[in-house]
Amino acid sequence: MAAYIAKRLLAAIPVLFGLTIIVFLIMAMIPGDPATAILGSYATPENVAKLNRDLGLDKTLFEQYVIWIGNLFHGDLGRSYTLNRPVLDEVMERFSATLILAGTSLVLCSIFGLLAGIVSAVRQYGWADKIITLLVLVGISTPSFWLGLLLILVFAVKLRLFPASGMYAIYGGGDLADLIHHLTLPALTLSVVATGVIARLTRTAMLEVLRQDYIRTARAKGLSERKVIYKHAFKSALVGVVPVIGIQAGFVIGGAVYIETVFQWPGIGSMLVTAISTRDLLLVQGGVLVVAAAYVFFNLLADVVQTILDPRLR
Amino acid sequence: MMTDTTMSAPSKTKSKSSRPGTLALLLNNTLATSGLVVLVLICLIALAAPILPLADPDVTAPADRLLPVFAEGHLLGTDHLGRDILSRLIWGTRVSLAVGLSATIIAAFFGSLLGLVAGYAGGRTDTLIMRGIDMVMAFPYILLALAIVAVLGPGLLNALYAIALVNIPFFARNIRGITLGLSRREFVDAARLSGKSPVQILFLEILPNVLPVIVITMSTTVGWMILETAGLSFLGLGAQPPQADLGSMLGEGRKILFTAPHVSIIPGLMIFALVMSINLFGDGVRDILDPRLRAGSLTRPVSRTAVHRKADDIPAPSQKGGVLDVRQMRTEFEIGSSVYKAVGGVDLNLKEGECLGIVGESGSGKSVTAMSIMGLVPTPPGRIAGGAAYLDGEDLFAASDRRIRDLRGGSVAYVFQDPLSTLHPLFTVGDQLTEAITTHQPMSGSKAREKAIELLSLVRIPNAKERLSAYPHELSGGMRQRVCIAMALANDAKVLIADEPTTALDVTVQSQILTLMNGLRRERNAAILFITHDFGVVSALCDRVAVMYAGRIVETGTTEEVLANPRHPYTAKLIECVPVLGEPERRLDAIEGRPPVVNNLPEGCAFAARCPHAQAACRAGEIGLEMSSDTRGVRCLFPLNSGASA
Numbered sequence: 001m002a003a004y005i006a007k008r009l010l011a012a013i014p015v016l017f018g019l020t021i022i023v024f025l026i027m028a029m030i031p032g033d034p035a036t037a038i039l040g041s042y043a044t045p046e047n048v049a050k051l052n053r054d055l056g057l058d059k060t061l062f063e064q065y066v067i068w069i070g071n072l073f074h075g076d077l078g079r080s081y082t083l084n085r086p087v088l089d090e091v092m093e094r095f096s097a098t099l100i101l102a103g104t105s106l107v108l109c110s111i112f113g114l115l116a117g118i119v120s121a122v123r124q125y126g127w128a129d130k131i132i133t134l135l136v137l138v139g140i141s142t143p144s145f146w147l148g149l150l151l152i153l154v155f156a157v158k159l160r161l162f163p164a165s166g167m168y169a170i171y172g173g174g175d176l177a178d179l180i181h182h183l184t185l186p187a188l189t190l191s192v193v194a195t196g197v198i199a200r201l202t203r204t205a206m207l208e209v210l211r212q213d214y215i216r217t218a219r220a221k222g223l224s225e226r227k228v229i230y231k232h233a234f235k236s237a238l239v240g241v242v243p244v245i246g247i248q249a250g251f252v253i254g255g256a257v258y259i260e261t262v263f264q265w266p267g268i269g270s271m272l273v274t275a276i277s278t279r280d281l282l283l284v285q286g287g288v289l290v291v292a293a294a295y296v297f298f299n300l301l302a303d304v305v306q307t308i309l310d311p312r313l314r
Numbered sequence: 315m316m317t318d319t320t321m322s323a324p325s326k327t328k329s330k331s332s333r334p335g336t337l338a339l340l341l342n343n344t345l346a347t348s349g350l351v352v353l354v355l356i357c358l359i360a361l362a363a364p365i366l367p368l369a370d371p372d373v374t375a376p377a378d379r380l381l382p383v384f385a386e387g388h389l390l391g392t393d394h395l396g397r398d399i400l401s402r403l404i405w406g407t408r409v410s411l412a413v414g415l416s417a418t419i420i421a422a423f424f425g426s427l428l429g430l431v432a433g434y435a436g437g438r439t440d441t442l443i444m445r446g447i448d449m450v451m452a453f454p455y456i457l458l459a460l461a462i463v464a465v466l467g468p469g470l471l472n473a474l475y476a477i478a479l480v481n482i483p484f485f486a487r488n489i490r491g492i493t494l495g496l497s498r499r500e501f502v503d504a505a506r507l508s509g510k511s512p513v514q515i516l517f518l519e520i521l522p523n524v525l526p527v528i529v530i531t532m533s534t535t536v537g538w539m540i541l542e543t544a545g546l547s548f549l550g551l552g553a554q555p556p557q558a559d560l561g562s563m564l565g566e567g568r569k570i571l572f573t574a575p576h577v578s579i580i581p582g583l584m585i586f587a588l589v590m591s592i593n594l595f596g597d598g599v600r601d602i603l604d605p606r607l608r609a610g611s612l613t614r615p616v617s618r619t620a621v622h623r624k625a626d627d628i629p630a631p632s633q634k635g636g637v638l639d640v641r642q643m644r645t646e647f648e649i650g651s652s653v654y655k656a657v658g659g660v661d662l663n664l665k666e667g668e669c670l671g672i673v674g675e676s677g678s679g680k681s682v683t684a685m686s687i688m689g690l691v692p693t694p695p696g697r698i699a700g701g702a703a704y705l706d707g708e709d710l711f712a713a714s715d716r717r718i719r720d721l722r723g724g725s726v727a728y729v730f731q732d733p734l735s736t737l738h739p740l741f742t743v744g745d746q747l748t749e750a751i752t753t754h755q756p757m758s759g760s761k762a763r764e765k766a767i768e769l770l771s772l773v774r775i776p777n778a779k780e781r782l783s784a785y786p787h788e789l790s791g792g793m794r795q796r797v798c799i800a801m802a803l804a805n806d807a808k809v810l811i812a813d814e815p816t817t818a819l820d821v822t823v824q825s826q827i828l829t830l831m832n833g834l835r836r837e838r839n840a841a842i843l844f845i846t847h848d849f850g851v852v853s854a855l856c857d858r859v860a861v862m863y864a865g866r867i868v869e870t871g872t873t874e875e876v877l878a879n880p881r882h883p884y885t886a887k888l889i890e891c892v893p894v895l896g897e898p899e900r901r902l903d904a905i906e907g908r909p910p911v912v913n914n915l916p917e918g919c920a921f922a923a924r925c926p927h928a929q930a931a932c933r934a935g936e937i938g939l940e941m942s943s944d945t946r947g948v949r950c951l952f953p954l955n956s957g958a959s960a
Contacts, residue, residue: 254456
């Protein structure tokens with residue numbers, strides 16, 4: 001078991017390495033001269049050349065990568081020229097906010113998705129199943145950024161139950177209750193699509209498992225239907241659903257881009273959108289890298305959970 | 315939505331012949347049809363935009379800004395620049411549709427191409443392509459699109475490229491899987507041998523077969539791509555003013571959400587309608603093209619077989635007594651519009667310590683008979699259609715669910731055929747065994763463990779204590795079946811129902827298991843109902859035997875009587891099939907022909923079509939089970955060896 005986890009961790013290293021290459025190459029492929037972009041079109045050629053030298057852009061691509069990755073190991077992702085602070089500081093600060101939002105959503109979508117999927121499978125073709133199936137379809141067809149706006153209109157503007165934006169109240173607040181108050185709407189909005197996907201998959205997985213011979217054995221033993229479904233069938237279904245939850249982590253973190261923009265959540269998604277508009281490419285680079293690494297980690301986590309559940313994978 | 319479903323490719327001939335039926339099937343699906351109608355409607359309106367009497371979508375009128383819905387001359391009101399929202403909506407839909415479709419086509423083209431090449435070439439090409447795909451998929455989807463837009467710069471076309479690019483992996487993966495399977499098929503080999511080039515094979519032989527999968531993947535991703543391009547525009551990274559798609563309209567409207575919510579709500583509603591209709595339709599298409607998901611193929615069996623029998627038609631227990639007494643039991647399966655009568659009125663009687671064998675070919679209804687007794691036949695589609703099963707005089711088909719649960723694994727225990735699939739793969743042997751014990755005998759965990767070790771030793775599993783923590787896949791087939799038997803013995807069952815428990819095992823293990831069961835029967839005085847297709851097994855274990863054919867008992871008697879003197883031609887044929895050591899010249903070929911399909915049984919004797927002695931009378935009228943003694947009976951008008959009747 002421990003050996004397997006160690007093996008998986010080692011296997012993640014080349015993936016992370018590949019990520020750095022892709023991120024580096026994407027940024028290197030940017031058309032136009034970064035120095036001109038930073039200094040503006042009125043810059044003198046001497047200044048441009050100097051900046052290029054300062055940025056290390058006069059070296060070969062490979063040398064640039066080696067320098068870049070070396071700096072990366074020292075926690076140096078460069079300096080954001082729009083914010084005038086180290087990229088890593090900004091990225092980490094923003095990322096922790098995103099992690100709170102995305103993590104909460106991931107927990108919500110796992111709970112609701114699994115529950116809805118089980119109910120749907122157990123009540124197959126019944127009313128509960130039909131309603132859940134329809135809700136799932138509506139959920140995965142709804143643009144999350146639009147749903148966010150609707151929720152703001154209803155719950156923040158009309159009912160005044162939740163704040164419309166931000167992470168903490170400006171005056172006072174700052175405690176956990178305040179955070180949850182601000183978190184509720186964006187986290188719910190963000191979890192809708194993933195809930196639908198997980199519910200759908202859980203339903204299919206449960207239906208497939210419930211036809212297995214070992215479920216008949218469980219019934220022949222005289223187990224209660226509750227045990228048959230929630231212990232025997234659910235454990236098997238979960239083995240199939242866990243990797244999907246891992247994949248959904250990517251969609252939730254990605255989807256946070258919209259939700260953070262709608263709810264003005266100070267996370268990495270809204271930071272990226274601003275950075276792309278202002279062409280603060282070092283900030284984009286750092287943000288993309290950190291989020292991608294987090295995604296690798298989530299998938300690794302799903303892998304490990306799956307292995308704990310299924311002894312045949314060890 | 316973006317789950318990686320591996321889809322099976324419909325076979326070449328099937329996809330062609332089923333095409334007319336496909337459309338009909340699709341129209342039968344109400345949701346899919348309504349999705350299609352809405353989608354076609356939206357597309358038609360969007361296409362007709364230039365000829366519709368609409369205001370110019372880009373003409374600003376500061377005086378008329380932010381008019382509400384249903385304002386005069388502006389059905390859906392105006393936006394912050396006084397532009398007509400209805401007109402902008404329809405033109406925006408055009409743009410969104412065009413962008414979404416283009417992205418889908420681009421992704422499908424390049425993704426399928428990569429998948430085809432990787433799947434067909436295999437080896438290093440495959441590894442290289444798929445590692446690249448994995449690398450791209452290691453990024454969160456939307457993030458990668460953002461990174462690409464960051465490089466290319468904001469703009470509708472760039473957003474389109476970004477969305478198309480991040481969707482390529484889904485196509486490549488799906489198509490590669492199918493291609494890999496197809497490239498090993500005979501028709502591809504044939505094409506290769508006939509000297510066709512790889513390119514010809516790929517595009518003329520394989521592509522047509524992969525097309526349905528490409529269509530499925532397209533139909534499930536196009537909604538997503540429309541959503542995502544709209545999302546990029548919403549963030550201000552897609553369509554740039556004055557150009558507008560639904561997403562950028564929503565993004566502009568967001569700034570005035572509190573003062574004029576309709577400006578952002580309306581385009582969002584349109585995106586929703588568009589994506590929802592595509593998803594409804596796409597689901598319908600997928601259900602039809604992907605046979606695994608076809609309605610009814612995945613139905614959940616309920617905890618107990620449904621009982622549909624007339625209250626005034628319940629046979630009384632027979633006079634023979636015994637622990638298990640099955641009377642005129644009928645079990646049916648209703649599949650589509652046909653009813654399969656798997657068990658057509660079976661009588662069985664089992665006394666304490668007795669072993670009764672039920673013999674027959676596969677499809678004779680012997681397993682269904684065994685499962686019916688404790689309601690383990692899956693419903694749907696199965697149901698008990700008549701008769702009764704008495705356990706110590708208690709009608710099992712009338713018992714409450716609660717009572718049946720207490721009896722299952724308690725008084726009546728089962729051992730099934732394939733021990734690998736009947737044991738839960740994710741729980742240890744010990745967990746499953748102690749669960750069987752504690753379900754019926756409340757006791758502490760450590761006590762249950764002791765009992766489990768005892769049971770494992772009883773079925774002669776060495777190192778019983780260590781085996782408790784083993785998972786089923788870590789044991790051999792024989793060991794697994796011993797565990798199943800141990801589980802069945804956990805609660806001192808009165809009746810043990812064994813459904814081909816040795817069929818999946820090799821011969822030496824088989825005889826060990828039989829010896830074990832025989833010994834346990836003698837020690838514990840349990841009755842055994844032993845289902846098998848093998849007369850050899852019957853002779854080793856059973857006191858009496860009942861031969862089943864097409865859901866009915868055709869001959870019954872003590873094992874010695876039936877083996878020495880089979881009276882039904884079918885029994886005689888079955889006995890002939892048993893190999894005997896030292897008699898290599900014995901015919902081992904199976905009985906010619908197949909058992910009849912039980913949804914359309916012939917009149918008279920069901921075996922007549924395969925019977926060498928059949929006469930005209932055999933094909934008319936009901937033939938009863940003639941009992942010549944208490945135990946001996948045959949359902950045949952012209953029984954064999956009638957002179958030497960036992």
